[in-house]
Structures are given as structure tokens and as C-alpha cells.
Amino acid sequence: MKIGFIGLGNMGAPMALNLLKAGHSLNVFDLNDAAVHSLVGAGAKAAASPKAAATGVEWVVTMLPAAAHVKRVLTADDGVLAGVPEGTIIIDCSTIDPATVKSMAEAAKANGNTFVDAPVSGGTGGATAGTLTFMVGASAADFRKIRPVLQAMGRNIVRCGETSTGQVAKICNNLVLGITMAGVSEAMALGEALGIDAAVLAGVINTSTGRCWSSDTCNPFPGVLDSAPAARGYTGGFGADLMLKDLGLATDAAKFARQPAYLGALTQQLYQTLSARGEGRLDFSAVINLYRGIKVAI
Amino acid sequence: MKIGFIGLGNMGAPMALNLLKAGHSLNVFDLNDAAVHSLVGAGAKAAASPKAAATGVEWVVTMLPAAAHVKRVLTADDGVLAGVPEGTIIIDCSTIDPATVKSMAEAAKANGNTFVDAPVSGGTGGATAGTLTFMVGASAADFRKIRPVLQAMGRNIVRCGETSTGQVAKICNNLVLGITMAGVSEAMALGEALGIDAAVLAGVINTSTGRCWSSDTCNPFPGVLDSAPAARGYTGGFGADLMLKDLGLATDAAKFARQPAYLGALTQQLYQTLSARGEGRLDFSAVINLYRGIKVAI
Amino acid sequence: MKIGFIGLGNMGAPMALNLLKAGHSLNVFDLNDAAVHSLVGAGAKAAASPKAAATGVEWVVTMLPAAAHVKRVLTADDGVLAGVPEGTIIIDCSTIDPATVKSMAEAAKANGNTFVDAPVSGGTGGATAGTLTFMVGASAADFRKIRPVLQAMGRNIVRCGETSTGQVAKICNNLVLGITMAGVSEAMALGEALGIDAAVLAGVINTSTGRCWSSDTCNPFPGVLDSAPAARGYTGGFGADLMLKDLGLATDAAKFARQPAYLGALTQQLYQTLSARGEGRLDFSAVINLYRGIKVAI
Amino acid sequence: MKIGFIGLGNMGAPMALNLLKAGHSLNVFDLNDAAVHSLVGAGAKAAASPKAAATGVEWVVTMLPAAAHVKRVLTADDGVLAGVPEGTIIIDCSTIDPATVKSMAEAAKANGNTFVDAPVSGGTGGATAGTLTFMVGASAADFRKIRPVLQAMGRNIVRCGETSTGQVAKICNNLVLGITMAGVSEAMALGEALGIDAAVLAGVINTSTGRCWSSDTCNPFPGVLDSAPAARGYTGGFGADLMLKDLGLATDAAKFARQPAYLGALTQQLYQTLSARGEGRLDFSAVINLYRGIKVAI
Structure with missing residues (x-):
């Protein structure tokens, strides 16, 4: 054809x-x-x-x-x-x-x-x-x-x-994805700060109710999964700036529909910060960098 | 013994x-x-x-x-x-x-x-x-x-x-769980408002990167899963007030560790609202009620 | 001319x-x-x-x-x-x-x-x-x-x-305004829940470091200021939907500039909820309704 | 006596x-x-x-x-x-x-x-x-x-x-204070990124509806007010760790009262981040550092 x-x-x-x-x-x-x-x-x-x-x-x-x-x-x-x-x-x-x-x-x-x-x-x-x-x-x-x-x-x-429901499905899936990745990052970094081994924590989550793609397939903590972008310096994968774009589409659609998107809007700001730090081209699981090693000299 | x-x-x-x-x-x-x-x-x-x-x-x-x-x-x-x-x-x-x-x-x-x-x-x-x-x-x-x-x-x-890592694992898992459930609720309600069928949307998410226990096992949208608390008026399951307690433990631990918990803290407020509405004894997937049917007479 | x-x-x-x-x-x-x-x-x-x-x-x-x-x-x-x-x-x-x-x-x-x-x-x-x-x-x-x-x-x-700095000034002022109004609402409603008289609380804030236009001139708690929209059922004043529009401009500008707007983005969602409830035509100080009297029958 | x-x-x-x-x-x-x-x-x-x-x-x-x-x-x-x-x-x-x-x-x-x-x-x-x-x-x-x-x-x-209303007044005032300071920081940094002169922007806000103590008396942008901690490297004033403590009291009180504190909880996380960065002893207006100069080498 x-x-x-x-x-x-x-x-x-x-x-x-x-x-x-x-x-x-x-x-x-x-x-x-x-x-x-x-x-x-x-x-x-x-x-x-x-x-x-x-x-x-x-x-x-x-x-x-x-x-x-x-x-x-x-x-x-x-x-x-x-x-x-x-x-x-x-x-x-x-x-x-x-x-x-x-x-x-x-x-x-x-x-x-x-x-x-x-x-x-x-x-x-x-x-x-x-x-x-x-x-x-x-x-x-x-x-x-x-x-x-x-x-x-x-x-x-x-x-x-x-018509348009293809976009709705894509946007809604990526809204969940952005939120779960930031949520898993928050939890993995908190666990690290509280002294649990990251691989053990991921193991518990992945066999329990916190189980999600962002934890069991693309875990953002380096060393937990050999196949995840976190194992190769957050290269490859789905770029943070693309996630930022999709979260923008989701919150715009929410604005259009007068529908609250509390977590989506906050997650968008986290990716905006990541992008402003110059890390927008990394895999979106690099959002964990906002939670780890934040201690800076002043 | x-x-x-x-x-x-x-x-x-x-x-x-x-x-x-x-x-x-x-x-x-x-x-x-x-x-x-x-x-x-x-x-x-x-x-x-x-x-x-x-x-x-x-x-x-x-x-x-x-x-x-x-x-x-x-x-x-x-x-x-x-x-x-x-x-x-x-x-x-x-x-x-x-x-x-x-x-x-x-x-x-x-x-x-x-x-x-x-x-x-x-x-x-x-x-x-x-x-x-x-x-x-x-x-x-x-x-x-x-x-x-x-x-x-x-x-x-x-x-x-x-010692104490059992609690850390539990708290971190439930932190992820609370966030994913609120995130899935946000996305399912947004999808509904934008005109996609809820079961179709859940199907896309569950076979894609948004996949998580809160969507594929305990989906908060009524009618999507016959076995989920959403199918029986949000009875049974894990009470919203218990999730609120666990999110309190997570954010307290984050405060103790001087670790940011942006999404956890916001999700805690959502469950606090749910509890204030008198829905704290429902299954925690009832958090979707904050996103659906919010139109009230004034 | x-x-x-x-x-x-x-x-x-x-x-x-x-x-x-x-x-x-x-x-x-x-x-x-x-x-x-x-x-x-x-x-x-x-x-x-x-x-x-x-x-x-x-x-x-x-x-x-x-x-x-x-x-x-x-x-x-x-x-x-x-x-x-x-x-x-x-x-x-x-x-x-x-x-x-x-x-x-x-x-x-x-x-x-x-x-x-x-x-x-x-x-x-x-x-x-x-x-x-x-x-x-x-x-x-x-x-x-x-x-x-x-x-x-x-x-x-x-x-x-x-060119364009007039809009920047307007947008940034209204960003602060939206955030302070929601913040004052949060604090006044919390004070009420904890048992302090609203007028006394407003008096303390207005003579202290919490002092702001949203508290001393347009206080959202009914009965605190006779001249505020709160005294006349949130009629007159600056419509919540207009505030929602301006917060949308602010977060769009923040997205464009890759600048985080954590509180602005969250406040926008609060006004979006207010609008979804059918209260978008009320004065924007009606955002306090999201914090007061949230108990509903289930 | x-x-x-x-x-x-x-x-x-x-x-x-x-x-x-x-x-x-x-x-x-x-x-x-x-x-x-x-x-x-x-x-x-x-x-x-x-x-x-x-x-x-x-x-x-x-x-x-x-x-x-x-x-x-x-x-x-x-x-x-x-x-x-x-x-x-x-x-x-x-x-x-x-x-x-x-x-x-x-x-x-x-x-x-x-x-x-x-x-x-x-x-x-x-x-x-x-x-x-x-x-x-x-x-x-x-x-x-x-x-x-x-x-x-x-x-x-x-x-x-x-009894206890003294604490309620203090906590509620400081809740407003923490939110307004973070809100003003967000707006001043956004204005800077969009190209408006900071002193001009502060001038507009301080004579308009965004007016608040955090802008007209303790403006966080260096150079706007000679008398503010921002003019002396954020020394003196009210320590960020003290603000973090007070926001903790406010959100704890909100949890106790089953009252949502969306903005307070998020602002607490921002101060937690500031503290984690090692800036907890600076004046709390240093929270603007989370919004300015966030570009880092990777």
C-alpha cells in the first residue's frame, strides 16, 4: 500500500x-x-x-x-x-x-x-x-x-x-507511571536513610502491595536491578524530559476537565526540578537523585 | 512452647x-x-x-x-x-x-x-x-x-x-502503596472525566508501565475488578484510617531522617481529608471518592 | 485622540x-x-x-x-x-x-x-x-x-x-496571592478545629509575621472582616475561576522556564477542586470551603 | 517576686x-x-x-x-x-x-x-x-x-x-508564615527566570494583593531589602530548622484534628530538603535557594 x-x-x-x-x-x-x-x-x-x-x-x-x-x-x-x-x-x-x-x-x-x-x-x-x-x-x-x-x-x-481515547489512555498510564516512579524513589531513598539494604527493601516491595513496574522492572536505586537504567548511569530508557512533557499533558487535560490532579501536579514539579538541574536527558528514574545525596556544601 | x-x-x-x-x-x-x-x-x-x-x-x-x-x-x-x-x-x-x-x-x-x-x-x-x-x-x-x-x-x-529494619520495610512498602493508590485513583478519575471506559483504561495500565497492585489487584474504580473492595462499596480490605496511620509513620520517619517525602506528605493529607469526610473505615481505595463526583450543590 | x-x-x-x-x-x-x-x-x-x-x-x-x-x-x-x-x-x-x-x-x-x-x-x-x-x-x-x-x-x-514584564509581574503577584489565600484558609480552619476563636486568631496573624492581604483585608473566615467577601457569602471580589486561570498561567510560565512551582501547582489543584464543586464563581477566598465542613454523609 | x-x-x-x-x-x-x-x-x-x-x-x-x-x-x-x-x-x-x-x-x-x-x-x-x-x-x-x-x-x-490556644495561635501563624515565605520564594525566583527585575517585582507585590510580611519585611531575594537576612547571607533571623519544627507541630496538630494541611505538609518537605542540604541554620528565607541556581553539573 x-x-x-x-x-x-x-x-x-x-x-x-x-x-x-x-x-x-x-x-x-x-x-x-x-x-x-x-x-x-x-x-x-x-x-x-x-x-x-x-x-x-x-x-x-x-x-x-x-x-x-x-x-x-x-x-x-x-x-x-x-x-x-x-x-x-x-x-x-x-x-x-x-x-x-x-x-x-x-x-x-x-x-x-x-x-x-x-x-x-x-x-x-x-x-x-x-x-x-x-x-x-x-x-x-x-x-x-x-x-x-x-x-x-x-x-x-x-x-x-x-476518537481521542488513545491519547487519554496513554496520558493516564504515564500519569500513573510518573507518580509511581517518584513514589518508589521516595520510599527507596527513605529506606536507605533509615538503614535497610536497598535490594532487600525492593524484594519486600516487589512481593507485596507496593509492587509496580517502577519497582520490579525499572527500580531507580542503583544496584537493585542489573537491567534497569539505574545500573548504567540512568542512560537509555525513557527520558525525564519526555516524562515531564507527558505530565504536562496530563495536568493540562485535568485543567481542561476541571479534575484535580494533586499528585500529578506535584510530580510534574519534581521532574521540572530534575530538568532544571540539567538531568532531563537521563532516564526518568533519575528522579531519585532529588531524594539521595542532597547534602551540598554551603 | x-x-x-x-x-x-x-x-x-x-x-x-x-x-x-x-x-x-x-x-x-x-x-x-x-x-x-x-x-x-x-x-x-x-x-x-x-x-x-x-x-x-x-x-x-x-x-x-x-x-x-x-x-x-x-x-x-x-x-x-x-x-x-x-x-x-x-x-x-x-x-x-x-x-x-x-x-x-x-x-x-x-x-x-x-x-x-x-x-x-x-x-x-x-x-x-x-x-x-x-x-x-x-x-x-x-x-x-x-x-x-x-x-x-x-x-x-x-x-x-x-533491629528496626522490619518496620522500615513495612513503612516504605505502605508509603509506595498509599501513593500508588492515590495516583491510580487520580488517573482513573481523569480518564473517566475525559471519556474513556474505565475497564479499558485499567486494561491498558495493567499491561503497561503503569502496572501496579493498586491497579491490577485492588483497582479503586467500581466495576473494574469483581474481587476488589471497590466492587462491594469499599468494605473489607485495608482501612483508610490504617493507611493514614502508616503514612503518618512514614512522614515521621522522614522528618526524623531529614529526608523529603513530598508525595507521601501530600498523600497523607488526602487520606486525612477522606477520614474527615467520615470515610476512614472504608477500604483505602475509597480515596478515589476525592476525585469522583465532587460536584456539590452550593 | x-x-x-x-x-x-x-x-x-x-x-x-x-x-x-x-x-x-x-x-x-x-x-x-x-x-x-x-x-x-x-x-x-x-x-x-x-x-x-x-x-x-x-x-x-x-x-x-x-x-x-x-x-x-x-x-x-x-x-x-x-x-x-x-x-x-x-x-x-x-x-x-x-x-x-x-x-x-x-x-x-x-x-x-x-x-x-x-x-x-x-x-x-x-x-x-x-x-x-x-x-x-x-x-x-x-x-x-x-x-x-x-x-x-x-x-x-x-x-x-x-516587553512581557507587565505580565510577569501580574502572574507572580497572583501566584503569591493564590498561595497565601489557600495558606490562610488552611491555618484558619486548623485553628477553628483546635478551638481558638477565629477573630482572635486573625488578630494574632495580622499583627505578626503571618500578616498578609489574604488575612488582614480579605480574610476567608466568615465573621472576621465585615468588608470581606466571606461576610457576604463569598460574592463579589475576585472569582475563583479567575484565580484558577492565573495559577494556570503561572504554572505554564514555570513549565516554560523549567522552574519549579511546587506550591503554585498544588494550589492550582485546590482551585480546580473548588471549581469542580461548582464554586468557581464565588470569590476566591471560598477556597476555605475545602478545609471547613468537609464531613459528608456516606 | x-x-x-x-x-x-x-x-x-x-x-x-x-x-x-x-x-x-x-x-x-x-x-x-x-x-x-x-x-x-x-x-x-x-x-x-x-x-x-x-x-x-x-x-x-x-x-x-x-x-x-x-x-x-x-x-x-x-x-x-x-x-x-x-x-x-x-x-x-x-x-x-x-x-x-x-x-x-x-x-x-x-x-x-x-x-x-x-x-x-x-x-x-x-x-x-x-x-x-x-x-x-x-x-x-x-x-x-x-x-x-x-x-x-x-x-x-x-x-x-x-488553655492551649496560645500554642494554637503560634502554630497557625507560623504555618501561614512558612507557606507565604515559600510562596514568595517561588514567585520571586519565577520572576527572575522570566526576566523581571527583582526589586521591581517586590515593589509590585508589596503594593498589591500579594503583600505579606515575607515579601515586604523579610523578602528572600538578595538585594531587595537591605534589612532582611537575605542581605547578609541569610544569617540572623529565624532559623530554617525552627521553622521546620513549627511546621511539624502544625501538621501534627492537623493530623490530630483530622484536618487537611496540604500546603503546610508540602512546605514542611521543602524545609526538610533545605535542612538536608545543610542549610537548616540559615534564616528560613533561605528556602529560596531551593528555587534559584538549581542547575548542577552531572
Whole structure:
């Protein structure tokens, strides 16, 4: 099938490669020439604009950093909506706020198209391996149609409900994730200060009611898990600045819905502090640094 | 063996019964006559004071509501230390602060005894079934000695390190637990407000990085899990007031250690609000009530 | 002088009236016909669009609800920048984020105009009486030029620095205000729960180090100050939803600057809860309702 | 008059000196010999124990670091209650929790005495100059009796209500104080990050609704006020560790009363972090250090 693919960053590039590998034909667009060049080397066709990338295709896939980019890529004069054939489904894999999804869905509808939100989890590793999870907001009928496309890029394709519920699922999961990671950090650092061995404490938590992914799979205390980013200086993994972005989406959505997000808002400030300290590119489990070794000379 | 058992509340009574069933001989003491009477009916001997209960025994087990009770039961004129034979190990199963454990350990040592902290998890169900988890702070040698006693009351007996580390493990686990439950509540209520189906959202979280006991085993949203307290009006389970007590212990320990507990302190206030609303006796997953249906007439 | 005035809401309408009273000639625009009609009755000329309102004037004044409105009013095809004469200063009295101010200033500059931020404090009372405070972000030279225009609407015209610093001052002041009001509420409610007379407690605070506007001028506890909104059912004053908006601007600005706003973020959630309860139109001192009388039937 | 005075620390010593200067005769006790020696040099008589200090006096005044000391000084075998003549009023100037006050008042009553809480504000400067403020919890009749004694040490003697309300007033004021100082720090640091001059920002706040003692008298931003601790490296003033203690009393009292203290609990954690960083002896306005210059090398 012929697919227009826009956004060839750390996630988008390997996703596009997997579509090529699955035998699809791709028009690609990105502001970064090197990224485009690399995909062209793998068999894609370079497009001069989002409009050009979308012209004559059967599907459009977008993977962009934030809502503003999605808006521009779709609605600019040389944007997707200006070129895409009527009836085509636009699959947006970016992580953005549900309100923007709804307004983009309206713009697409007015243009005779359908806009579907399909944010992912699984990181660059999952994008490369083609094992991403897709959280999809689409009608049941549209979900059936796009599933084969997504299966070339991921393993777990979940329909979350109508338009925008894919983003809601992603945001809510990452809200829990940010809070549990900061909570586990708080508890591990407190345990250390009170004299318990970190591995023993993690062992108790992981077999008890405190059990969670942030403790049993990505424990932030160095030495507890050999496979966790904490074992390699908090490199790799899910960047703290990305967590900060997602907590921003969650608290913005909470503001929009007039819904309290006490712990989410406080956790966001903790990640903001981590970012201000210059540690935003570390894995988000580095938030434990706010709790350990805080003694400084004055 | 001959055991002095002090504290026959909701947890202590079934624990004492299991010791009787295992063939031990018990001297029991409690301020509540009915509780004593019931144990006597099962074969225990009533003692007139903690001192009397501890006189001539091989082990002392205490299960009390708070640190003040432990202090009084041990050090009062008619307390345990006044009657217990030299060399006897005192096993305290109460959940109290690590600092009190250390001072009780010193008082016991000065008396020629050893004080061991062995707080439990598993609730009244586990106490009755004899399937409690014990988190033990004791030397390796003492741990070997007391293990058989504890095995009559529990299934999982974990040595956490030297004296007071049992309490540290318990407190840190419940700190994580309180935070994750409030965090899951925040996310589930936000998802509901944004229009996603609660069961679908829980499904995404439970198979993703937000996975935790508070979501996959005790999800606070009614209808998501048939086995969770949320499915039966938040009855049964672990009372919100008990979680409030444990969060108080955690933040007190953090104050003692000059260790920040940002999320713990905020979560404590949320449970304080829940308690003030008159919902302190509900299961602690009822904290989601602070996030749902908050619209009131004015 | 000839002024284009856009935005005739609760604040804008009385401000425009004061400009008319001062002898200025006004082109007015608002989407609300009744508001326009009322100003026309007072001597203004109705304009069909922001562009029409700005055509041929010496000054433009805008007073709008949020950043999105300011952007649209300035940059739409029929917006201010399409009609305003080169060299004209556009004075925006809206409360919006500093980042939007900077982008509007660039757009205005590219059009040969100057954009000045001049948010106000003083409420609808001050707008009507012409006693507003203006916090102005402008060069010293521009500040001298626009001062006479602002003096027709306010009493206290403060230059805060270059472009956008007027918004920074407003946002930072209201950040402190939101936090102090919630803090005073917390303390007054705690005092009440602990048995001290509220008026006595307020007296101690107001003559001690806890002294602040939220306690000595707008105390949230009913009965403490006859002149405060608390004395009249939290009517009048500064609406809780407006405080919520300003705390949103403050935390957004903190996110933009990677600056922690722990208390601001938490206070925002408290106002979000107040708004969710249906009390967003009350004076913002009603935040004390989150601390008092929280006991509900279950 | 003959007064027993117990507790000759940074506050107690100058208070005792002022009582001597006013012509009273003093029996003094402290565990620190040097402090006793210094008072004896000024005319006081050294006592061998609190009991001895209280024997044969007309008044007892205590000024101690925390509740545990007050309990011990009063109720130990060689404590005040063992020596004090029946009918004597015991004036406790320590800052402690209201619950301890009530239990001490009961113990005193059982001994035929009256226990009155009279915590102070004004710091060591006020203690030396005799200009302290006393917040008194006592019956109206007792208040009239003790007023002349307190007037030798302070200028402003306020009756707050019955027993324990003096502590409630002090705790609630300092709760507001801690919150406003952290709030002002947050706003001043945010303003700095957004490019406004700190003195200009303080000027706006101090003449607007953000006005408070923490901004207009003790502004935490260096350079804004020549007379504030911020101008002299945060030396002098009210130590951050003392603020941490008082926030601990406030949140403990809130826990006791099942009253939420969201902002107080979070502010306590901020001071805990400051203390952990080794800055607990600085003036409490140094809390702004948590918001400024947080960039660290990694």
C-alpha cells in the first residue's frame, strides 16, 4: 500500500523502516534532510512538503513531537489536508492532548477524511523491533481498517474507544507511571536513610502491595536491578524530559476537565526540578537523585 | 512452647489462636475482657497484667495499635520487662516507628532480653488463615530462633536486616502503596472525566508501565475488578484510617531522617481529608471518592 | 485622540467608558452586540471587525479573556494588524502568558507597530472607578507615550521593564496571592478545629509575621472582616475561576522556564477542586470551603 | 517576686535576665552549667533540679526546646510538680503541641496547680530587648494575674482563649508564615527566570494583593531589602530548622484534628530538603535557594 509518512525522528524513522520492510511504499517528509536521506536509502520517496507526502496515498501516518507540529503539518497551506485524497484515514502516532485530537478530527472530517489517534508505548527499542503498543482512538470500523498498517510497526494494537481515547489512555498510564516512579524513589531513598539494604527493601516491595513496574522492572536505586537504567548511569530508557512533557499533558487535560490532579501536579514539579538541574536527558528514574545525596556544601 | 501474648485485637486474636492450634501454650493479656475470654475458651490462660503474661515464658509476642502502647506494655511497673525471664526474645508484631523500636531494643537489652520487630502484612484475612507476611528486623541468629514461632502465624517470613529494619520495610512498602493508590485513583478519575471506559483504561495500565497492585489487584474504580473492595462499596480490605496511620509513620520517619517525602506528605493529607469526610473505615481505595463526583450543590 | 478599543466585557466596557469620559474618540469592537450597543449609546462608534476598529486610529487598546483571543484579534485576516496605521502602539490589557506577549510583539514589529503588555489589577470596581493599577511591559520611551492613555483608566501606572514584564509581574503577584489565600484558609480552619476563636486568631496573624492581604483585608473566615467577601457569602471580589486561570498561567510560565512551582501547582489543584464543586464563581477566598465542613454523609 | 525559671537557652537566658532587671528574685535551672553560671553572675540563684527551682516560689516559668523536655521537667521525680507550692501558676513559654499542653494542664491541676501556655514570637532580639509578643492560653482571671510577670519580658501580651490556644495561635501563624515565605520564594525566583527585575517585582507585590510580611519585611531575594537576612547571607533571623519544627507541630496538630494541611505538609518537605542540604541554620528565607541556581553539573 502507498503511505505518506511525516516525522522521521527517533521514533518515526524506525517505524517508517518497518513499514518499508513490510512491503509498503512510502512518501516521507521531515524538516531534517539527513533523516529523509536515510529513509530514501532504504527505499522511500522524499516529498517536498506534508501536502506532497499525502498526495495520492492510501494512508497517512504522522509521528511528531507536539500538538503545534500536528496542527501545522495538517492544516498549513502545504499541509496534509491540502493534498490527501478524500476518504483517506490519517493515523497520528504523536502523543498530544485530547482536545487537539478532537479539533484535528473535525478539520479532517470537514476535508472528507478521518483522523485517528494512535499514540505508542515501547520506546525507540520497540519502534526498531516493531513491538510497539498502539493505543487507538477510532470507531470500531476504522480500527479494523488500520490494524494491518499498525501491525507492521507494533505487536499490541489496542482499541481504547472513540476518537481521542488513545491519547487519554496513554496520558493516564504515564500519569500513573510518573507518580509511581517518584513514589518508589521516595520510599527507596527513605529506606536507605533509615538503614535497610536497598535490594532487600525492593524484594519486600516487589512481593507485596507496593509492587509496580517502577519497582520490579525499572527500580531507580542503583544496584537493585542489573537491567534497569539505574545500573548504567540512568542512560537509555525513557527520558525525564519526555516524562515531564507527558505530565504536562496530563495536568493540562485535568485543567481542561476541571479534575484535580494533586499528585500529578506535584510530580510534574519534581521532574521540572530534575530538568532544571540539567538531568532531563537521563532516564526518568533519575528522579531519585532529588531524594539521595542532597547534602551540598554551603 | 510457652508464650506470653499481649494484644488481642482484630489482628492479635486470630494470630494467638493460630499459636494455640500449633500446640503452643499461651498466657494472654488484653484490656478488653471479652477478647481475653474468647481466647481462654480456646485454651489460653488469662494473665492479670503484661508482667504476669510474660512471667515464666519462653517467648513474648506483642501486637498493639501504636508506639505508646508498646512502650507502656513493655516498661510500665507491671509491664513485660518486669516479669520476663532473662534471655527471652520479645517479638513485637505491631506497626510502629523505627525510633521507638530502637529505644525498646535498648530497654530490653538493659533487662537482659532481645527485642525484635516483626510487623506483618496480609490483614485480618491473613491473620486468620495463618498466611501473614512477617518483615523481621533481627540478627541472623535470632531470626533463625524465632522463625518457627512466626511460621505458626504466617507463610512468608522475611529477614530485612538488623533491629528496626522490619518496620522500615513495612513503612516504605505502605508509603509506595498509599501513593500508588492515590495516583491510580487520580488517573482513573481523569480518564473517566475525559471519556474513556474505565475497564479499558485499567486494561491498558495493567499491561503497561503503569502496572501496579493498586491497579491490577485492588483497582479503586467500581466495576473494574469483581474481587476488589471497590466492587462491594469499599468494605473489607485495608482501612483508610490504617493507611493514614502508616503514612503518618512514614512522614515521621522522614522528618526524623531529614529526608523529603513530598508525595507521601501530600498523600497523607488526602487520606486525612477522606477520614474527615467520615470515610476512614472504608477500604483505602475509597480515596478515589476525592476525585469522583465532587460536584456539590452550593 | 482616536482609539480603537477591542473587548467590551466586564472589565473592558467600563474601561472604554472612562476613555470616552476623558474626551477620547473610540472605535469599538466586540462579538457581543449588546456590549457594543451600550458603548455606542455612550458615544463610541461601532466597528465591524478588529481591523475596522484599528483603521485610522492613534492607539489600539485590547482587553480580552485569553491568549487565543489576543492572537486572533491581532493576526486574523480581519484583525488589528491588517488595519492599524504603521507606527501605532497596541496596548494589550489582557492577562495572558509572557510567551504569547513576545510572539505578538514580534508580529506587531514585523507590521511596523509596537505591542505593549499592560495587564491590570483592581477588578470591575477599579475599572468603573478608573482606579486600576496597570503593570506595563514597555521601553521607557513607549511607557512615557502611553501613560496618559492609561491614566484615563487607572490611578497607578507602573513600568515593570521591557516587553512581557507587565505580565510577569501580574502572574507572580497572583501566584503569591493564590498561595497565601489557600495558606490562610488552611491555618484558619486548623485553628477553628483546635478551638481558638477565629477573630482572635486573625488578630494574632495580622499583627505578626503571618500578616498578609489574604488575612488582614480579605480574610476567608466568615465573621472576621465585615468588608470581606466571606461576610457576604463569598460574592463579589475576585472569582475563583479567575484565580484558577492565573495559577494556570503561572504554572505554564514555570513549565516554560523549567522552574519549579511546587506550591503554585498544588494550589492550582485546590482551585480546580473548588471549581469542580461548582464554586468557581464565588470569590476566591471560598477556597476555605475545602478545609471547613468537609464531613459528608456516606 | 520569687520565680523559678527553667531553660536558659538562646531565648530563656535573656528572658530570665529581664525578669532579674525588673527586680524579681530567680531560682534558675538548666542542664548547661555555663548558662546557669552566667545567670548567677547576674544575681540569680542556681537550683540543683527543676524541683529545687520550683520550691517555695510564687511563679514558675519554663522555656524549653520541645514537648518531651516540658513533660520531663514537669513530671519527673525531681520535676517541677514535685516541688512547686500548691496554687502556683506554671507559665510555659516553649512552643509545643496543643495536645501536650492539655495533658500537662491536667497533670498540674491534679497537683493543685495551673499550667498556662504562653509561647512567644520576636526571636532572640525581642527576648533581649524585652519586646517579645506572648500568645497566652489561660482563663481571663489567670491572664490578669500573670500579665505583670510577662510584661517584664515582652511588650505585647495577648490572651488567645483558654488553655492551649496560645500554642494554637503560634502554630497557625507560623504555618501561614512558612507557606507565604515559600510562596514568595517561588514567585520571586519565577520572576527572575522570566526576566523581571527583582526589586521591581517586590515593589509590585508589596503594593498589591500579594503583600505579606515575607515579601515586604523579610523578602528572600538578595538585594531587595537591605534589612532582611537575605542581605547578609541569610544569617540572623529565624532559623530554617525552627521553622521546620513549627511546621511539624502544625501538621501534627492537623493530623490530630483530622484536618487537611496540604500546603503546610508540602512546605514542611521543602524545609526538610533545605535542612538536608545543610542549610537548616540559615534564616528560613533561605528556602529560596531551593528555587534559584538549581542547575548542577552531572
